[in-house]
Amino acid sequence: MILDLYNYWVVIFLMMSGFYTLIASNHLIKKIVGLNIFQSSVFMLYISMGKVAGGTAPIAAEGIDTYSNPLPHVLILTAIVVGIATTSLALALVIRIKESYDTVQENEILELDRISDEETQA
Amino acid sequence: MSAINLLIDIVLLTMLVFTTIAIVRSRSLFAIVMLSGIYSLLSANIFVVLDAVDVAFTEAAVGAGISTVLMLATIGITGYEQKKRRSISRITPLIVVFITGAVLVYGTLDMPAFTNPSNPVHEHVAPRFIEQSPTEVGIPNMVTSVLASYRGYDTMGEVIVVFAALIGVLSLLGIREKKTDPVYTEPPPRPILQVMAKFMIPFIILFALYVQFHGDFGPGGGFQAGVIFSVAIILYTLTFSQQDAMDLVPPWVLKRLAALGVLIYGGTGVVSLLKGGNFLDYNVLAHDPIHGQHYGILIIEFGVGLTVACVMILIFFAFISRGDKNP
Amino acid sequence: MINEHLPALQVVVPLLAAPICFLILNNRLSWLFASLVSWLCFAMAILLVMEVKDGAVLHYEFGGWAPPWGIEYSVDVLNAYVLLIVSGIAAVVFPYSWTSIQKEIPESHHRIYFTAMMLCLAGLLGMTITGDAFNLFVLLEISSLSSYTLISLGRDRRALTASFQYLIMGTIGATFILIGVGLLYALTGTLNMADLASKIPALEGSRTLQAAFAFLVVGFGLKLAMFPLHLWLPNAYAFAPSAVSAFIGSTATKVAIYALLRFLYTVFGADFSFNFMQVQWLLMPLAVASILFASMVAMFQDGIKRLLAYSSVAQIGYMLLGISLVNITGLTGTLLHLFNHALMKGGLFLTLGAIAYRVGDTRVKSIAGLGQAMPFTMGAFVVGALSLIGVPLTVGFISKWYLILATLEKGYWPLTVLIIISSLMAVVYTWRIIETAYFQERPANAPEVKEAPLSLLIPAWTLIAANLYFGINSRLSTDLATGAAKMLFGGSLL
Structure with a gap:
């Protein structure tokens, strides 16, 4: 159970560190770095959802019948570009x-x- | 997930945690920017472990590549050190972050378990992409099928986001031509770097073309190819000079090509509309729907690659042409 | 044939017009083209409204892929109504832009301005019409990135910080929305809004669902400038070029409110949002606080644009108040206020643009004596201000009337009092301007000022006249708003 959620919780920790850097930092560039970390950890959240135990990358090949879910990958590709x-x-x-x-x-x-x-005003 | 993958996953995540803590605590901006590049590279590794090869590719090219370059160009202008400031309250941000994090942790408690194949995520929409896209769309890389066909409209939006960023950067910074500057002097030649770069650039471009056209079969596609292509020009700019690069690929041409790429994508949609299909329905582009899908994906990926390459080069030009002004 | 593709064309036409605007090298041609496209968009929105006003729902499948696999646009009376608002304002602001930006934006940036405006328009229209939760995020970012660009075009250097602040807050909002959509996707495996709506009732009680709800409400709250997440708004509106303030000020927050409504009612369902999550008890105090606080701050502003920006925060409070009442009259009031506030703020900002064109700035003290020097411009301002206060025969009255009825229906009379008090506060902050313009002499050393050119007056008066027309004959807006409110409640009253 704990191991099941480990991925999510580490990702949440990263996300919140990024979010903290974003709102608490005084330097504008550091804010942007915080924003990047915040966003890339959201990407990890999505990609974690797409993983299937025993699956491989979603590229059809002979002799493989379990693939990870391609949809989160597509969404995150778009989100990286937006980022x-x-x-x-x-x-x-x-x-x-x-x-x-x-x-x-x-x-x-x-x-x-x-x-x-x-x-x-004067 | 196999035990070894799980182990790699956990190790990488732990490294990410340390990188992040270092970023939060560091004062040197140079260190922060480099660490954020490392962060991107590590997350790209995690994406590979989690089977998202296309995403990993993009994250490595964008997060560790372009974005780090742009950040370095920016701190070249703004300075490397953060000033120490008088201590102010960090309580409010901490409270906000804790509440947000708590809501998320609360949310994960009922979250479907990690990697379980019977999760709703894998049940409803995705099976069709996995089972039928190789026959419906006709290419093995399901990510490309979904990206370019099923959700092709999102990808068009993504190209337009890139275009919007170009418009913003051009509006804010513009691109200054050095030729017109009377005090401009050619930078001294750097023979070793220049010879090495000349050697590498053809391979980078070749690789970009491979990624562009092999995206149907392996990881990659227009976006990654565009970024890699722009890296070739960035390398050229860094080892020679901005003026050399701008003579090679003049900004006014790039600007037009960037807009053209968007129009190629949109134009494909308009053509399918005129041929009696819905917007971006590639089935109607040829007699055989599978051929139609092939042509459609080929053309739109070309549009993506064109726009992305041109925009990345232009944004890079805009950043460094600002930087040289106040060295 | 064209009719069946109308939902797609509504967004695709401005999306593709943007790069064309950029390719047209002549500024004037670029402007003519942009204006033409904005009118075309308005015409398409009118056609869509005609098709759906009786309750029909149009669907459009991109790429020919059926939802939930492909991306779907669906048009019902609610989003057709919002499309009408956004494209209508665009159709007035685009032609207005030419004269207005001559003095506010350097000539080298005119094409960039039209391209960014076109992108912003396309993004807002797309957010309104889309039936796919992730597609909404993409289009949201198109409109946001172009608005950051547009705001940074302001002449004052504070425009840069305002734009940066908006970028940070807006991106936090967008990322929260992304998290919310991701959690919904994890629970249901789908991104299509209608599909989500059909799967969510079975999940009631799931903690992930509640977290998704929280992130989406806060995310849209940031985008719509819900108190206390409104901090980006005043400076963004105050330092942007006049035409940009008019366009973004009367459309962007409206679309965010629409998106919030779409999630609250359609995706999560009224039952989950209001009975289970009880979100009205979050919205109501925030609405009250924003109405009181922002009206108060507006009274002490010396820049008229910033004054109007704070007034916008207060008006957003009215819209949230209408939502928090959870009855059809209240929701109708909210929807009417979307329409009416777009007309009044659009008209007022356009009028200010005309003042800025002649006087150079828009501080209260700079407009002394303009009542005589610029009678038509100031006349427009007076009518707009009356509408903002909510005087009968203007649109402002109509929406406030509905809101007051809704509070009485619920028996929340303190809220009725609040609406009346805040209207009095609006009298105070607009009276200062009118008093300065009409009853103070122009300073002796001030340069001669002429009436604004017709190319500014005609668009400004178009919106101001609409304030009067829809205030007297409000059938169109009330019919659409009532229809949309009834549709959202789906006949089942809470």
Whole structure:
């Protein structure tokens, strides 16, 4: 029973570490790394579901009758692509933020934004 | 799962846990980025153990490859070290994470057991993919069948997501041509690297073509091929110069080809529509449905490969053309 | 023949129009093409509404593969109604864009702007129409990635941080949705919504199902800016280019609310969502908090766009309130407010775009004296503001009326009072603007300001006029909303 769920629980631990890095980190790039970890562990959750005991990779071949489930693989292929798309857009934003604010630390950016907000109010 | 696989699985997962802890605790961004590459590579290994070879391939090419390259290019601009900041409360994020994790653990308690073949996941939709796709679609790699035919529309969406990322990166960064820059100087030649790269690039491209066209039979397909192809150009850019690479594959051509790839995919759907089928129904493309499926998958995979290769190269160009400005 | 492919074309046409927009090298042609496609989408949405308004359901199988193996689009009165809202707003905003972006976005980025708008439109339409839970995630990401791009086009550098924040929150939301869909898939082996709906009742009590429910509600909650997950919204709307604020502000959160409704009612079923999970007791306090808190904050804003953004958070609160009442009148109110809020916020943001075009910014103090200088623009703003408050003869009144009826039906009179109080708060925050525009003199040193050009006024007034038209003759919207609400409850009253 415990061994059955071991995979899921480790994956959940990884997922939550990524999630924590994503929301608690102050550095924008580290946030993106956290996001990547968060997402790739979700991918592992999906792929774990697709595994069949005694199965092989879902490529039809002579003499094999048990295959793992191909559908989660397809979904995750799509999700990986979505992930890299998001990552590259996020990194491009970080470069622009660095150029405009000269920092990539979230607290400093928020501080600069707060000052701009106050100037607008004045 | 056999005992040895289980053991490998557990060892890899444990390594992942250590990598993750190192990432959470590390301050050096360079280390964090490299560790995240290692994380991707390890997870690719786990995907192999879990029989997801196509996914492993993609994760290795994208997570450990492209995404690490882009991150390195970014920290080249933003700097390598994190500033120490005055301690702020980490309580809120911790609470959020604990609640989320608790809900997930609670959810897994009733989760169908790992690898059990009678799980609902393996009962309802998947059997048809496994049993009938080799005859209905006519190719042995079931992942390719599902990806390109049964759920071909999702894959078209995926190509458009890649295209959307290109639009975003072009909008944010643009691609600067170095030629027009008066202070631009050619980088010094690096003969050993350049000769080695020249030797390797043809093989990389050959491998990309193999992955592109062999995707029906083995792991691979348009997406992986596109990424590998872009790696050849990235290698060329790194060993020669950005300007050399841009002379070889001009960005304006790549931009058009990227859009064209999407249109090739969508166009296949439109053709099947005009031939009396539903959107992306390849059966109507030829007299024999199996041939139709073959043509359809071949064409759309080409569209995928084209768009992905062009987008990855363009995104890479966009990142490094920013970087050179402030060395 | 075309008719039978209409559900697919509704999304495929804008999806493929996006790369074409990018390939057309002339900015003006790209704009004309994009506008044409947006009208085509609106026409297709109208045709779809005509087909399903009497309760018919259209199905479309992509690739000719029957669901649950293939991906299916299914159109019923609910999503046809949302398609109508999204494509209708697009059909006004796309033509408006040309003049508006001349001053807000550098010329080199105009094509990128139209391409991204087209992608965003296609993604939102696709999310609305799809009958497949995973396909919804893919289309959600198409619309999200393009909205991050669009928001980052704003002139102020804060647009970049707003976009980054939205990207992080939006991706967390999308990943939560992915987890939720994955858990559902683990339980049922299917991704098709109708198929899921038929399998879920047998699973009641499963802890995995409850976890899936929680992740999906929070995931969509992030995308629809449910309090307190709304933090990305105000800056995103405030610093995006005007036309983008108008488009995203009146469509993106609506589609997320639609998706939430689709999961609550169709996939999980009203019985599981409201009797077993009791989600209304989560939604109701959050709705109340967002109405009060956001209206309060709106009163103290000096940037009009940010003021309207906070007001949007409050309006989302109304929509959630309608859902949390769990009766047909309340749900009708929610659905009507989807439509009506799109009209009023769309109209108001377009009007602000016209002000930004002439004045350069949209702070409250910058519009002093504009009542005389830009009578048509400010006139449009006044009508839009009245609608936002909920004055009779405007659409705002119709949806608030339904919500009030629904609270009375349930006997929750404190909520009735809340709706009235928050309407008074709306009077306060819009009055500040109107007072400044009409009763303050333009500063002596301020440059001369002319009335906005017709290419901005006509689209803005189109939406504002719709506020009045559907406020007086609300048959179309109420019929559709009532029909959709009844369909969601499936005749079986709770």
